[in-house]
Amino acid sequence: MTNPLYQKHIISIADLSRDELELIVATAKQLKQTPRPDLLASKVVASCFFEASTRTRLSFETAVQRLGGTVIGFDSGGNTSLAQKGETLADSVKVISSYTDAFFIRHPKEGAARLASEYASVPVINGGDGANQHPTQTLLDLFSIYETQGTLEGLNVAFVGDLKYGRTVHSLAQALSLFGCKFYFVSPTALAMPDYLCEELNQVGVNFEVVDDLEAVIPKLDVLYMTRVQKERFDPTEYQHMKANYILTAKMLADAKDNLKVLHPLPRVDEITTDVDSTPHAYYFEQAENGVYARQALLALVLTEEFS
Amino acid sequence: MPQHKLQVEAIAHGTVIDHIPAGMGIRILKFFQLSNQDHPITVGLNLRSKHQGKKDIIKVEDTVFDVTQANQLALFAKDATINVIDDYEVVEKYRVTLPDAIGSVLSCPNSNCISHDEPVSTKFHVSEAASGVILKCHYCEKSFNQRLFNELN
Numbered sequence: 001m002t003n004p005l006y007q008k009h010i011i012s013i014a015d016l017s018r019d020e021l022e023l024i025v026a027t028a029k030q031l032k033q034t035p036r037p038d039l040l041a042s043k044v045v046a047s048c049f050f051e052a053s054t055r056t057r058l059s060f061e062t063a064v065q066r067l068g069g070t071v072i073g074f075d076s077g078g079n080t081s082l083a084q085k086g087e088t089l090a091d092s093v094k095v096i097s098s099y100t101d102a103f104f105i106r107h108p109k110e111g112a113a114r115l116a117s118e119y120a121s122v123p124v125i126n127g128g129d130g131a132n133q134h135p136t137q138t139l140l141d142l143f144s145i146y147e148t149q150g151t152l153e154g155l156n157v158a159f160v161g162d163l164k165y166g167r168t169v170h171s172l173a174q175a176l177s178l179f180g181c182k183f184y185f186v187s188p189t190a191l192a193m194p195d196y197l198c199e200e201l202n203q204v205g206v207n208f209e210v211v212d213d214l215e216a217v218i219p220k221l222d223v224l225y226m227t228r229v230q231k232e233r234f235d236p237t238e239y240q241h242m243k244a245n246y247i248l249t250a251k252m253l254a255d256a257k258d259n260l261k262v263l264h265p266l267p268r269v270d271e272i273t274t275d276v277d278s279t280p281h282a283y284y285f286e287q288a289e290n291g292v293y294a295r296q297a298l299l300a301l302v303l304t305e306e307f308s
Numbered sequence: 309m310p311q312h313k314l315q316v317e318a319i320a321h322g323t324v325i326d327h328i329p330a331g332m333g334i335r336i337l338k339f340f341q342l343s344n345q346d347h348p349i350t351v352g353l354n355l356r357s358k359h360q361g362k363k364d365i366i367k368v369e370d371t372v373f374d375v376t377q378a379n380q381l382a383l384f385a386k387d388a389t390i391n392v393i394d395d396y397e398v399v400e401k402y403r404v405t406l407p408d409a410i411g412s413v414l415s416c417p418n419s420n421c422i423s424h425d426e427p428v429s430t431k432f433h434v435s436e437a438a439s440g441v442i443l444k445c446h447y448c449e450k451s452f453n454q455r456l457f458n459e460l461n
Contacts, residue, residue, distance in 0.1 A: 110418060110422065110447070110449070111422040115428060132449050
C-alpha cells in the first residue's frame with residue numbers, strides 16, 4: 001500500500017494528521033531498531049541551509065547518509081546566488097529541485113519553506129523557517145516521548161521557559177493537542193504562551209493550566225519540556241531575579257514520577273543544571289540523537305512509495 | 309405623496325455596496341484598490357441610516373462583483389449588502405458573508421514574512437474567534453486580528 005506521505009512536502013506540523021504523526025513515529029522506531037543502509041541508495045538529497053544550524057543540519061545529513069543516499073548543498077546563504085546575485089528563492093528552488101529527489105530548507109524568513117514547496121517539483125522538508133515552524137524538531141520530540149512513555153495519549157506535559165517565542169513549544173503543543181494530553185505552562189509573564197495559541201488550544205478542547213511554581217507541578221508530570229530563557233530579552237537585574245524560577249535542578253526532581261522524562265531542544269545554557277544529567281529523568285541528549293531517526297523516517301516515507 | 313430624495317445619486321448599471329460602517333468606506337476603497345479602476349465611483353460618507361445611525365455607501369458603475377470578491381468586503385464591513393443594479397433597478401441583493409480565505413489585497417503585517425521578498429500574492433486564512441475575526445498568513449502562519457489591518461492603514 002502506498003504510504004500517505006509519499007512525495008509530500010513536510011512544511012508545518014499543522015499539515016499532518018494524527019495518523020500521519022503516528023506513522024512517522026512508528027517508522028522512526030523501526031529504523032532505530034533495524035537500520036536500512038541501502039534504502040535511498042539511488043537518491044540525491046539537497047541540504048539548503050540559508051542560515052547556520054548545528055544539530056539540524058548535521059542530523060539531516062547523517063540521516064540521508066545512514067539510509068545510503070547522497071547529500072549535496074550549502075551550509076549558509078552567504079555564498080548562494082540569492083545573496084550574491086539577487087536571485088529569488090522561487091527561482092533557486094526550481095533549479096535545485098531539478099537536480100535532486102528532495103531537499104531540506106532552513107531559512108531566516110518565515111514562510112520560506114511553504115513558498116519553496118509551491119515552486120519545487122520534489123518534496124520539500126522544512127528545517128526551520130525563521131520563528132515559524134520547525135516540524136522535524138517536533139517529530140523527534142514526539143518520537144522521544146513515545147519511546148519513553150510507550151504512548152502519546154493522555155500525558156501530563158509541562159512546558160517551561162520561553163513560551164512566547166519558542167517555536168518548538170508551539171509546534172509540540174499543537175501536535176500533542178491531537179492526543180488528549182494535559183498541558184502546564186510555566187513561564188515569566190513577559191514570555192507567556194501567546195493568546196492566539198491558547199485560543200487555538202481552547203477551540204480544540206485542550207485542557208491546560210498556567211502555573212507559577214515549577215516544583216509544585218513536577219510530581220504530576222510525565223514529560224517536562226524545558227526551554228532556554230534568552231538573557232537578551234531582560235535587563236540584567238530582572239534576568240537574575242527571574243531565571244531562578246525557571247531553572248531545573250536534580251533536587252527539584254525528588255518527588256517526580258519514575259516515568260518522568262526531561263526534554264530540551266538544546267542548546268541549554270543554565271536552565272538545566274548539570275546534576276540533572278545523571279538522573280534517570282534526563283533524556284535531552286538521547287532526544288537530540290533521535291533527530292537522526294525522526295529525519296530518517298521522514299525521508300524514508302517521503303521518498304519510498306511502499307515503505308513499510 | 310412626498311418624494312424621497314436619494315442621499316447619493318442613483319446609478320444605471322453596476323454595484324452598490326450599502327450598510328458599510330461609517331468610517332470604513334474610504335478604507336475599503338483603499339484596501340480593495342477600487343479607485344484604481346476606470347469605472348466611475350460615488351462614495352457617500354456618514355449618511356443617515358435607520359439601523360446603523362450612520363453608514364457609508366459605495367456605488368461602482370458598470371462593475372458587478374462576483375460573490376468571492378464581495379465576500380472579501382465582510383472583513384471590514386460584516387453587515388454590508390451588495391445590490392446589483394441594472395437599468396436603475398435592483399436585480400440582485402445579498403448580504404456579504406465572511407470568506408474562508410482572502411488573497412492578494414492585504415499585505416502581511418509580519419515584516420519577516422517571505423511574502424514581502426518574493427514574487428507571490430499574499431493569502432490569509434480567515435476564522436472567527438472570541439476576540440474577533442482572525443487572519444492567518446498562508447506563508448508565515450502568523451495570526452492577526454482583523455483590527456490590526458485597520459490600524460496599519
